[in-house]
Amino acid sequence: MPVSLAENSLEWFKSSYSGGNTTECVEAAFIPDGAAVRDSKRPGATYLRFSNDAWARFVRAALNGQLGPIGS
Template sequence: MMQEVPPAIPGEAWFKSSYSGAGHTECVEAAYAADGTAAVRDSKRATGPVLGFSSAAWAGFVAGIRNGAIA
């Protein structure tokens, strides 16, 4: 389930993947909200839209990346 999350997550909570673009131009940031959702945003638009994913949906996404099902 995907939902828009209000940008009420503290700035220090956001992190980038170590696999982000080498030129730092292709980056998304993620953070974990207090309610257990995972929030995702474009690092170049920190005040732009933030999407939230249930913990189950986020775990499935991460598992898919790790096992190569999502490239």
């Protein structure tokens, strides 16, 4: 669900796998009930908000290689 959060109240981070490619990067921030995700090229745009459970399932799937190859 889209949500607008105060940018200065969140500590955004990028994956260590982001590298130098600035065309395909998202940033995430922890919020009290989950995580927020934004396009790093549009930091003032709307953010996506995920529950703790949804974020944990996403991270687990990413760590287990269940999301498929990059670019597919």
